[in-house]
Amino acid sequence: MNEAQPILSIKDISKHFGGVTALDGVSFGVDEGECHALVGENGAGKTTLINILSGDILPDAGHIEIKGTPYHRLDPRTSISLGINVIHQELALIGPLSIMENIFVGDLKGEHKGFVKSQKRLKADAKGLLDMLGCDFEPADLVERLSTSKKQIVEIAKALSTNPKILIMDEPTSSLTNAETEKLFGIIKSLKARGISIIFVSHRLNEVMKISDRVTVLRDGRYIGTVKTGATSIDAIVRMMVGRTMELYQKRESREGDKPVVLEVEGLTREPYFRNVSFKARSGEIAAFSGLVGAGRTELAESIFGYAPPDQGTIKIQGISHKISSPKGAMNLGIGLLTEDRKINGVIGTMVVRENASIAVLPKLARLGFVRRGEENRRVNEFIRLLGIKTPSIENPILNLSGGNQQKVMIARWLATAVKVLIVDEPTQGVDVGAKAEIHKLLRELAEQGVAVLVISSDLPEVLSISDRVLIMKSGELAGELSSRDATEERIMMMATVGWCQ
Amino acid sequence: METTKSGFFANFGDYLRKSGWGVYAAFASECLILSLLSPYFLTAKNLFNVMKAITFTGVTSVGMTMLIISGGLDLSVGSMIGLGGMVPAALMTRLGVHPALAVFVGLLIGAFSGFTISMIVTHLKINSFIVTLGMLSILRGFTYLISKGSNIFVRSKAILFLGQGYLGSVPFPVIVMLFFVVIGAVFLRYTVLGRQIYAVGGNERAARLAGVQVNKVRLFVFITTSILASFAGIISSGFLGSAEMTAGTGLELDVIAAVIIGGASLNGGKGTAVGSLIGAAIMGVLRNGFILLGLRYEAQIISIGVVIILAVVMDSLRSAKK
Numbered sequence: 001m002n003e004a005q006p007i008l009s010i011k012d013i014s015k016h017f018g019g020v021t022a023l024d025g026v027s028f029g030v031d032e033g034e035c036h037a038l039v040g041e042n043g044a045g046k047t048t049l050i051n052i053l054s055g056d057i058l059p060d061a062g063h064i065e066i067k068g069t070p071y072h073r074l075d076p077r078t079s080i081s082l083g084i085n086v087i088h089q090e091l092a093l094i095g096p097l098s099i100m101e102n103i104f105v106g107d108l109k110g111e112h113k114g115f116v117k118s119q120k121r122l123k124a125d126a127k128g129l130l131d132m133l134g135c136d137f138e139p140a141d142l143v144e145r146l147s148t149s150k151k152q153i154v155e156i157a158k159a160l161s162t163n164p165k166i167l168i169m170d171e172p173t174s175s176l177t178n179a180e181t182e183k184l185f186g187i188i189k190s191l192k193a194r195g196i197s198i199i200f201v202s203h204r205l206n207e208v209m210k211i212s213d214r215v216t217v218l219r220d221g222r223y224i225g226t227v228k229t230g231a232t233s234i235d236a237i238v239r240m241m242v243g244r245t246m247e248l249y250q251k252r253e254s255r256e257g258d259k260p261v262v263l264e265v266e267g268l269t270r271e272p273y274f275r276n277v278s279f280k281a282r283s284g285e286i287a288a289f290s291g292l293v294g295a296g297r298t299e300l301a302e303s304i305f306g307y308a309p310p311d312q313g314t315i316k317i318q319g320i321s322h323k324i325s326s327p328k329g330a331m332n333l334g335i336g337l338l339t340e341d342r343k344i345n346g347v348i349g350t351m352v353v354r355e356n357a358s359i360a361v362l363p364k365l366a367r368l369g370f371v372r373r374g375e376e377n378r379r380v381n382e383f384i385r386l387l388g389i390k391t392p393s394i395e396n397p398i399l400n401l402s403g404g405n406q407q408k409v410m411i412a413r414w415l416a417t418a419v420k421v422l423i424v425d426e427p428t429q430g431v432d433v434g435a436k437a438e439i440h441k442l443l444r445e446l447a448e449q450g451v452a453v454l455v456i457s458s459d460l461p462e463v464l465s466i467s468d469r470v471l472i473m474k475s476g477e478l479a480g481e482l483s484s485r486d487a488t489e490e491r492i493m494m495m496a497t498v499g500w501c502q
Numbered sequence: 503m504e505t506t507k508s509g510f511f512a513n514f515g516d517y518l519r520k521s522g523w524g525v526y527a528a529f530a531s532e533c534l535i536l537s538l539l540s541p542y543f544l545t546a547k548n549l550f551n552v553m554k555a556i557t558f559t560g561v562t563s564v565g566m567t568m569l570i571i572s573g574g575l576d577l578s579v580g581s582m583i584g585l586g587g588m589v590p591a592a593l594m595t596r597l598g599v600h601p602a603l604a605v606f607v608g609l610l611i612g613a614f615s616g617f618t619i620s621m622i623v624t625h626l627k628i629n630s631f632i633v634t635l636g637m638l639s640i641l642r643g644f645t646y647l648i649s650k651g652s653n654i655f656v657r658s659k660a661i662l663f664l665g666q667g668y669l670g671s672v673p674f675p676v677i678v679m680l681f682f683v684v685i686g687a688v689f690l691r692y693t694v695l696g697r698q699i700y701a702v703g704g705n706e707r708a709a710r711l712a713g714v715q716v717n718k719v720r721l722f723v724f725i726t727t728s729i730l731a732s733f734a735g736i737i738s739s740g741f742l743g744s745a746e747m748t749a750g751t752g753l754e755l756d757v758i759a760a761v762i763i764g765g766a767s768l769n770g771g772k773g774t775a776v777g778s779l780i781g782a783a784i785m786g787v788l789r790n791g792f793i794l795l796g797l798r799y800e801a802q803i804i805s806i807g808v809v810i811i812l813a814v815v816m817d818s819l820r821s822a823k824k
Contacts, residue, residue: 307711331713345711350704350771359701360712362694369693413712 005068007032007197008053008084008166013062015048020400022048024221025062030166035188035198037208037229040218040241041404041432046201049218050168054086055079066165080106083165087155089174095144100126102143103158129157133187149180156187167191168199173207174429177292185211203432205234217241241433259283260318262452263335263421265304268313273299274476277313281421281452286443288467289456291496295473297456298340301423305337306330317420331360334420338410338427340456346410347398354380354394357412364417383412388438404435411442422446423454428462440466460489474499524816525765525780532787540794546671548790553676554741556786558583558753560679561734563760563778564686565727570761571690572723573703573770576619577634579731579757581641583750586612586735588645590661591654591745601658605736612732615641616725623724624717630724638754649747656739665740675737679779682730686775699723703770759806760785763813785809 006029015023023045030036040046051057053064055074063072066082074082093102100122101108110117117125119140126139135153137146143154152172159167173181188198188211202208208215209229217224217240224240263281268274274296281287289297303310306324314321317333324330327337339345348356357380358365365376380394389408391401398406407427414422424443428436443466447453457463463470470482472495479499482491536543543549562579569576589611590604599607619637623630656662667674690696701709702719710716731750739745764781766773785806792802 305711326715327711328713328715337711339711344707346708348701348704348708348771350767351700355697355700359697359709359714362697366694369695371692371694371697373692 004032006030007067009065009068010049010053011062011065011070013049013052013059013064015045015052015057015059017400021221023052023059026218026221026223027062028216028223028226030197030199031214032165032197033192033195034213035192035200035211037212037215038199038201038218039203039205039208039215039237040224041434044218044241044432045221046218047170048221050086050170050201053079053084053166053168055084080162083163084168085159085162085164085166086168087152087159087170087172089171091148091151091155093143093151093154093158096142098140098142099130099137099146099154099157100139102154103129103139103161105158107161125161126157129160132160132190133157134190148175149177149183152176152184153187156191164196166197166199168201170201171203171430172200173202173204181207203430205237208237209234238433259285262318263304263454264314264316264319266314266316268300268303268310268315270299270303270308270310272476274303274473277473277478279471279478279481281454283420283450283452284447285468286447286453286455286466288463288470289454289473290458290460290463290470290492291473291479292458294475295496296476297473298425300473301337301425301454301456304330304423305335307337331417334418336360336414336417336419336422338414338422338424340425340429342407342410346413347406349399351398352395353384353389353391353398353401353409356398356409357383357394357416360413361416379416380412383415387412387415387442402432404431407431407439408435411439415446419451421452421454423456425456426458427455428457428459436462460492463487463492464489472496524813525763525777525784528813529780529784529787532784532791536787536791536794540791542794543790548794550671550673550676552783552786552790553679554673555789556782557675557679557741558734558738558750559756559760559782559786560779561682561737562727562731562753562757563764563782564682564775565723565730566757567686567761567764567766567773567775567778568690568696568699569723569727570758570766570768571703571770571773572699572719573706574623574630574720574723575634575758575768576637576724576727576731577631577754577758578615578619578637578641579727580750580752580754581638581645582612582615582728582731583735583738583753584645584747585615585641585648586732587739587745587749588648588654588735588747590736591656591739592648594656594658595654601660604658605661608732608736609729612729613725615732616728617721619728620721620724624720642751645749646747649745651747653744653746655744656742658740661736661740662743663740665737665742675741678737683775683779690775695719695722700771703772705771756782756785759810759813763810781813784813 008030011027013023013026026045026049038046052059055076055078058073063070065071071082094105103126104117104122108116123139130137130139133153133156137150143151146154172184176184191198200208200212212229214226214228215232215237216226217237219241259282261280262283266278268277277300291297299308302308304315304324306326306329309325315324316322322333324333348359354376358376362371365372377394384391384394387408389412390405398409401409427443428439431439440462443453443455455467464487468484470487470492472479472482472492474496479495562583566576566579586608590608593599593604593607594601615637619630619633622628622633663674664678665675669677690699698709698714698719701712701714702716706716735749738749760782761773761778762768762781763784764773764777764779766778788805788809789802
């Protein structure tokens with residue numbers, strides 16, 4: 001297979017955005033019928049490369065070759081006609097339309113001029129594709145009713161309808177359960193058997209090791225190398241990604257001993273999301289909240305933070321019971337919430353880095369209602385330094401920063417408020433390996449300074465490495481608690497899925 | 503890397519980012535072209551006339567700028583101008599109320615209208631476009647009602663000075679307009695509440711989760727917009743010497759156009775008070791040009807519409823480039 005010409009060759013592709021080099025002379029090849037993983041830290045250039053392949057943006061230099069034939073300028077239609085299909089992390093389906101309409105949305109022309117394909121035909125064709133993927137969905141069902149993993153399969157079927165040669169999957173497993181991931185891998189294997197190549201872009205290196213044939217690593221926009229998956233290890237790949245060996249997951253030495261309880265929650269209930277949740281959080285401690293997607297962790301956090309006050313139960317801060325009815329109220333008590341999904345809940349896209357960092361402490365930076373710009377600049381610059389945020393200036397529009405750096409700005413936002421209790425929800429989601437380790441270090445330092453840190457995370461290795469205790473939620477209830485000593489991935493998973501463990 | 507921005511020119515750079523250099527360039531070229539085409543354009547008398555003509559739009563646009571930045575809209579400001587002029591005039595003429603009290607009541611009505619709109623938008627969660635569309639008719643209806651079918655003369659010296667007076671050779675209403683624009687600009691740029699207005703417009707959810715009291719911010723911008731519109735109506739009644747039933751009709755479109763031309767986005771999060779003033783000036787100078795050059799009135803209206811569309815297109819092209 002390696003002697004034959006690669007189905008897709010990327011030749012010397014470069015792209016700059018203003019002063020930032022996103023890609024710098026990247027070249028590599030993807031073979032027919034292989035699963036080729038593309039890995040790299042955020043900011044390494046993966047997303048830019050995907051956008052160039054899909055025809056959404058034009059490269060400044062370089063071209064691609066499909067089986068030896070060069071193409072210099074791609075647009076989305078040409079890209080699809082060449083057999084390149086992208087399944088983005090944020091699925092591009094139309095909710096109010098049916099499965100079959102979504103699959104054929106690019107090709108609805110029927111036999112008669114001006115008319116759309118008949119329902120019967122749409123249904124039959126859709127069923128054919130779904131059967132190929134081993135799924136028995138009802139083609140007339142509306143897409144908005146489907147779970148994320150089912151939506152993903154619809155996206156794959158949509159891609160299949162265009163006779164793809166290359167399928168690019170961007171972080172396909174980030175919202176899937178283990179079982180659903182296995183199913184996806186099965187589908188990938190069957191696609192490979194039909195000669196379709198998969199470019200698998202992911203941060204999850206253990207999955208990359210499982211499903212890919214070869215791995216290409218990008219770093220800072222440059223091509224670092226391509227290795228056969230069978231001949232390498234996660235360590236070696238990480239080394240290529242960050243340029244240095246990293247000890248990703250050291251188990252945290254548990255700090256036992258009685259530290260003061262800062263937050264005490266009793267009988268907290270908010271139907272239908274969670275009920276009867278009680279726990280204590282101590283100063284200087286990192287408590288992780290594990291559980292499956294939908295277990296109610298984020299909703300619990302939102303209630304403690306006053307964004308969605310609970311129906312029942314008490315919240316005590318340093319022994320005193322409080323009614324928290326707004327985020328501002330929570331902040332006044334020293335509680336902070338670093339939300340999940342910063343794009344929707346955290347980042348204010350129309351503002352610059354400085355404004356995003358200072359928004360939560362503006363009143364404290366002001367005198368008589370006027371913001372003291374000198375003080376604001378000083379503080380923000382301090383955090384830029386402290387957190388290692390990569391930006392040419394604090395006046396840079398925040399959307400120019402990479403995902404990991406945007407997340408660091410969000411962290412700066414909360415650190416600036418001098419919290420006593422900081423809840424972080426999926427703090428390293430969509431963040432590269434290097435920044436992940438830095439964020440973990442930050443959380444540990446925060447705990448050291450006496451903050452009670454609550455980490456909601458679906459990343460089990462992360463949970464194990466940074467927490468003193470793990471609280472597991474299942475279907476809205478607190479299923480149990482494991483100390484750092486007793487916690488293992490298997491035990492956590494057991495509690496999260498069935499509610500108990502050995 | 504640290505940059506400490508300070509000083510006027512660095513701040514001006516911020517302005518350009520927030521409202522785009524296109525506005526200033528367009529305005530400068532417009533004035534340049536007109537000064538070449540007509541010898542009367544650059545005379546003090548003409549320039550002051552242009553500024554007087556845009557006073558009502560200018561004053562109202564300060565509030566509307568804040569509102570649009572926050573993500574809202576108010577279609578009723580034109581009607582509020584009418585009501586704001588009519589109520590004090592009626593109080594003074596028919597009930598002999600003292601001008602100061604009459605003006606106060608006029609502004610209070612503006613505040614009440616803004617309060618009502620804000621409550622409906624915030625708590626009943628109805629789009630501000632629809633709510634204020636309804637208010638447009640309601641307020642105009644009240645204006646007709648109070649007027650009892652005829653315009654009411656304004657005899658108060660203070661109000662007449664407000665609309666027709668001069669400080670030196672500068673018309674007083676122009677000074678008032680500039681006063682409000684400066685206050686608005688300083689407010690938006692330098693105060694906590696001003697920054698929070700931008701935050702709410704940029705990403706309301708994120709702002710709320712960062713502790714911003716979104717409902718209070720909303721209330722503030724709606725009330726400010728209506729009060730300023732009401733005040734513009736009072737100035738108008740002084741300017742004309744009478745409170746007209748039809749005062750302000752259609753002006754809401756001019757005000758919104760000024761704010762958008764000035765660099766604001768209907769999605770929120772962007773815009774400046776000075777930009778909106780330049781936006782109003784661009785339209786004012788255009789109208790003035792048509793008059794000076796003796797061109798047809800119909801062509802004037804068409805070209806205003808073209809300018810608005812052009813401004814929005816250029817703005818979206820500029821932000822799409824990123």
